[in-house]
Amino acid sequence: DPPLGEVYARAAARYGVQVTPAWAEKAWERAWEQTKGQQEGLIYGTTYEEGLDFWLKVNHRVFQDHGLSPEEIHAFVSDLYLGYARAKLWRVDPGLDKLLDLCAELGVPVALVSNWDVRLRGLLDELGLLDRFQEVIISAEVGLEKPDPAIFEHALQRLGGSRERAVHVGDTWNDDVLGARQFGMKAIWLAPPLRAVPEALPGVARLESLGILAQHLSHSSCAAG
Numbered sequence: 001d002p003p004l005g006e007v008y009a010r011a012a013a014r015y016g017v018q019v020t021p022a023w024a025e026k027a028w029e030r031a032w033e034q035t036k037g038q039q040e041g042l043i044y045g046t047t048y049e050e051g052l053d054f055w056l057k058v059n060h061r062v063f064q065d066h067g068l069s070p071e072e073i074h075a076f077v078s079d080l081y082l083g084y085a086r087a088k089l090w091r092v093d094p095g096l097d098k099l100l101d102l103c104a105e106l107g108v109p110v111a112l113v114s115n116w117d118v119r120l121r122g123l124l125d126e127l128g129l130l131d132r133f134q135e136v137i138i139s140a141e142v143g144l145e146k147p148d149p150a151i152f153e154h155a156l157q158r159l160g161g162s163r164e165r166a167v168h169v170g171d172t173w174n175d176d177v178l179g180a181r182q183f184g185m186k187a188i189w190l191a192p193p194l195r196a197v198p199e200a201l202p203g204v205a206r207l208e209s210l211g212i213l214a215q216h217l218s219h220s221s222c223a224a225g
Contacts (some may be wrong), residue, residue, distance in 0.1 A: 003093035004028060007080070008062075015076060017066045024062075031061035044117035046140050051117030054080050085119040087126040095211025100132050102214055111135035111155045113168070115145045115175060134158055146170075147179025169213065173198050188213065 005025030012019055019027075035058045036043050045053045059077050060070075068076070083089055103110050112133045114120060118140045124130040135158040139145035142154055156166055163184040170176025171190040180187040188204045193208060207213050 001089065005204070011080060011187065012063070012066075015061065015068060015072050017068065019066075027062045028058070031058045034061060041142065042139055042145055043115060044058060044140050046118070046143060048118050049212040051119065051140065052077065055081055056118075079089065081119075085123055090123070090127065092127060092129065094208045095209050095214055096129075099214040099217070100129055100209050102217055106217070109159045109161065111159050113137045113146065113155050115139045115150060138181075146172075146175035147182065149179065149183035152180060152183040152185060169210075177204055 003021065003025065004023045005021030005023075005028070008024035008028060009019050009021045012024065014130075035054065039054065042050075044054055047123065055077050056074060063073060099206055100110060110133050112124075112129075112135070114137070116138050118137050118138070121130065121136065121141070124136065130136065135155060137151060137158065139151065144151035144154060146152075152163070152168065156163060159166075167186040167188060168176060168180035170180075170186045175191065177187045177189050181201060181203060184193060187205075189197075189203075189204060189206045190209065190213075191197075191206060198208065207216070
């Protein structure tokens with residue numbers, strides 16, 4: 001926050017490239033998907049330099065027809081890579097605090113499992129979130145990434161839980177929902193109401209926000225009490 005398209009459009013203007021936020025958003029999404037699909041091994045690697053290299057590839061695709069030199073793209077990406085490691089460009093879901101408070105009250109351990117590069121731990125710390133989770137599992141640190149069942153197994157081993165009693169909450173269908181179900185966990189898909197469900201799967205629920213999840217958990221605990 002602000003939206004990625006706005007950040008990109010403003011940053012590109014500093015290099016003499018005029019694009020709209022809407023164009024930047026779509027071009028970024030397309031380039032990210034293409035680059036991710038061609039990446040060997042972990043998407044973001046395991047080092048700061050490997051993560052930066054991935055985003056260089058993405059942005060070469062975004063701006064390949066805009067006359068930016070490799071040096072200018074490198075400077076552009078380096079600035080954004082540092083910027084997105086800071087809290088000022090991010091907004092925490094307003095339902096997260098309530099959900100984590102409720103889980104702590106009920107004795108439900110929570111792990112954060114994320115496909116991200118090595119910047120994430122510092123970012124979480126700056127956002128005041130690092131100590132809110134019992135475990136933080138970052139793909140670049142453990143050498144595993146969703147939807148590989150091994151990263152879910154790693155998280156449950158750290159939490160001391162079992163897959164039969166665990167649920168994974170996430171906003172991507174392939175990485176979060178299918179990955180969790182392949183491992184044998186239940187899954188909750190966070191998605192806006194207009195987004196179509198790719199397929200009906202047992203053990204998968206759909207919610208619009210973490211706030212709604214907190215409400216469901218609160219009602220369930222009251223009913224059980």
